[in-house]
Amino acid sequence: MATLFITRKDVGRLLDMPAAIKAVERAFREWDGGRAQMPPKSYLSLDKGDFRAMPAALPGVVGMKWVNVHPGNPARGLPTVMAVLVYNDPATGYPLAVMDATEITATRxxxxxxxxxxxxxxxxxxxxxxxxxxxxxxxxxxxxxxxxxxxxxxxxxxxxxxxxxxxxxxxxxxxxxxxxxxxxxxxxxxxxxxxxxxxxxxxxxxxxxxxxxxxxxxxxxxxxxxxxxxxxxxxxxxxxxxxxxxxxxxxxxxxxxxxxxxxxxxxxxxxxxxxxxxxxxxxxxxxSTGVAIEDVALARLVYEKACREGGCLSLDFIEG
Amino acid sequence: MATLFITRKDVGRLLDMPAAIKAVERAFREWDGGRAQMPPKSYLSLDKGDFRAMPAALPGVVGMKWVNVHPGNPARGLPTVMAVLVYNDPATGYPLAVMDATEITATRxxxxxxxxxxxxxxxxxxxxxxxxxxxxxxxxxxxxxxxxxxxxxxxxxxxxxxxxxxxxxxxxxxxxxxxxxxxxxxxxxxxxxxxxxxxxxxxxxxxxxxxxxxxxxxxxxxxxxxxxxxxxxxxxxxxxxxxxxxxxxxxxxxxxxxxxxxxxxxxxxxxxxxxxxxxxxxxxxxxSTGVAIEDVALARLVYEKACREGGCLSLDFIEG
The missing domain is CATH 3.40.50.720 (NAD(P)-binding Rossmann-like Domain)
Structure with missing residues (x-):
């Protein structure tokens, strides 16, 4: 097994809006049908900004987005919001991918x-x-x-x-x-x-x-x-x-x-x-306040397309 | 800026137990002094196992461990517990590193x-x-x-x-x-x-x-x-x-x-x-039930040593 590392550039290449809209719609339907899990976000507030851990599961899919909001960032040439998403196999917990979720957050x-x-x-x-x-x-x-x-x-x-x-x-x-x-x-x-x-x-x-x-x-x-x-x-x-x-x-x-x-x-x-x-x-x-199933739904899209199209970095991350 | 990707093998190379013990002791002292932040773990339970999001901040350090527990894994040749940790700059939220935390979890x-x-x-x-x-x-x-x-x-x-x-x-x-x-x-x-x-x-x-x-x-x-x-x-x-x-x-x-x-x-x-x-x-x-400051304390050790010693993969992960 190996873990895919999907950069923001890769995510931008792999995501398209019509597919993202369909994926989000499906996720809300799964949620309504009791087939999603989404514990409350966990917040961590620091001097210059805050962080949120946003885990969620949809059928066959589980992941966690870790996202910051730092209002002073643009003055330093950085986005206010950046995010990383870990995408796992629900059956084993294996981290199938770590992907930038800055693009995913905006798109979803x-x-x-x-x-x-x-x-x-x-x-x-x-x-x-x-x-x-x-x-x-x-x-x-x-x-x-x-x-x-x-x-x-x-x-x-x-x-x-x-x-x-x-x-x-x-x-x-x-x-x-x-x-x-x-x-x-x-x-x-x-x-x-x-x-x-x-x-x-x-x-x-x-x-x-x-x-x-x-x-x-x-x-x-x-x-x-x-x-x-x-x-x-x-x-x-x-x-x-x-x-x-x-x-x-x-x-x-x-x-x-x-x-x-x-x-x-x-x-x-x-x-x-x-x-x-x-x-x-x-x-x-x-x-709209944003819920984690939206992120995980798009992560599924990105991961599956990355597997089909290749071109992303694959690493023995967890293996000893 | 760039993000370091630190595999389990790298973590094993960078971590040593005497330093880990000191780092954990310091973290507990900082916690007692009100200089740590640790929101409650967020749990997600699925059929075959569960996941926990464990965010924490110590002075100058913030991160989040996402860890699974899948009791059936050894029969499939995988560890029961695997973990990924995202390590951020508290001042900007920038993800400085994504590291395997399977080794960190055991060591801490x-x-x-x-x-x-x-x-x-x-x-x-x-x-x-x-x-x-x-x-x-x-x-x-x-x-x-x-x-x-x-x-x-x-x-x-x-x-x-x-x-x-x-x-x-x-x-x-x-x-x-x-x-x-x-x-x-x-x-x-x-x-x-x-x-x-x-x-x-x-x-x-x-x-x-x-x-x-x-x-x-x-x-x-x-x-x-x-x-x-x-x-x-x-x-x-x-x-x-x-x-x-x-x-x-x-x-x-x-x-x-x-x-x-x-x-x-x-x-x-x-x-x-x-x-x-x-x-x-x-x-x-x-x-002992395990608290996230232990993980973040060791992540700080690993990250700082990785920066000094090099040898880890560095990637433009968030950059457009």
Missing amino acids: TGATAAVASRYLARTDSHTLGLIGAGRQSYTQLTAHAALFKLEQVRVYDRSGGAVKKLIDSFPRLPLVEAPLEAAAASDIVCTVTPVRKPLVKKEWILPGTHINAIGADAAGKEELEPSILNQAAVVVDNLEQASAAGEINVPLKKGLYKSSQVYATLAEIVSGRKPGRRDSRAVTVFD | TGATAAVASRYLARTDSHTLGLIGAGRQSYTQLTAHAALFKLEQVRVYDRSGGAVKKLIDSFPRLPLVEAPLEAAAASDIVCTVTPVRKPLVKKEWILPGTHINAIGADAAGKEELEPSILNQAAVVVDNLEQASAAGEINVPLKKGLYKSSQVYATLAEIVSGRKPGRRDSRAVTVFD
Whole structure:
């Protein structure tokens, strides 16, 4: 036996977005069917950032992502979020692969939002609003472009440079720089900012909009005016995580929103136990906090493709 | 920047027991001083075995061990326990190294028991009893041989083959095969078996003995007659873990032992907040369940030596 070492470059070569979307959708269905295992994340907080251990198992698959969040990293030329994933044989525990999960983390976040949009957005959605043009917006864009016929993608960021960089990166997609209000007035809106005060006002949101609220990933963070949540069908990936650190965390703490108002989990929607969008004028919100089955689902894709295509480093790692 | 990949063979080359013992002792002292962080282990149980994510931070060091326990593995030619450790820069989260931790796990368990023996066994201890001659007994032996002048090491295992193999592996140490009772009648006794019913009887234990109870690592496991605990000074690595899965777990559940009877944690002993052995006739027991700071302490040793000595594979793992 041997262990594959799959670098970020390799992962980028092996992952493709349409397959990632399918893999994430399947993982949520397996989770809903009781065929996934996902203990709570284990957190470790240090001065300059924090770390999370995220283990999960799906049928035939088990792995653990170890991911950091260090907000000061960009100033040092490093990504804020980096991750390593250990991928094991469930039958023996043998570490089949150690892979970079920096790319996997970004891709699965986009893929999961696109799965939410598939069930919650209007099927005739053709405008996408990206609020925030940082790293996470790239995979929101590619994931939605894989599922929807996008006629216009409106990009807002307080940094014009970030907007330009994003637009220049996708010359074949219909991206335009837009004011915040215009980006918010799209069929599908993805909020991918690190703000701690609501940025998106309720008055800008049109009937029938689906919002993927991605940015809030820690206690105290929120991107949407709480009144948006109050009149929307809110879907969460994990109610406990969302309540502690997702878009709903601040409104819950302030008493502006109740967790009993949450409509469903994404797993319930994907498995068909609860219907997705039924009303073309409803506003829907997916509160994404990120769950480990998403990572393990993509790790399975990467590993299987690496085995088929070769080209990755293989090492006697555990052997004496 | 780059990430080091340190195989089991490399780890074996870079680790030495005297340094490991010092590193573990230092880690327990740092822990007692509030300078360590160690969130609870995250468990994942599957059909054939289980997995644990064990993150920890010490001053200047952070890492996470992902370890499996698959009891059916030896029949398939694989170790029961295998482990991978990701070692990060606390300041940026950058993964400085990914290392095999199979060797680290075995070594740190031996090193920690030897630290316990240093404070709890009689300083004139010169006989060691090894009850169980499997994989874990090897590092109990090397760790104690590094700290004590051993005149006789009495080895018991229900498999004579395992005893012979252990004895043959250390031609320069005074090992002899012994009956269970004789092994138990040693100055220092290490129990390293997977039994679920007490194996060691109180009547065999001499006054002044120190016992390292290593084998019990899951609910329902015990190696010592509970009456031994009742009359001994019991020291734990972590009270919560020991109560759930260590030597004291079964006696606690049966009401034969109370957690208020536990004398101290190893961290309290090592830091000097509670005295170690004072009475040459007392029986002391260290209930070892294994804590993540031990692994991270050894990972620091391995990483620093790997950087100094070279010879390990270095890869652009995270870089785009």
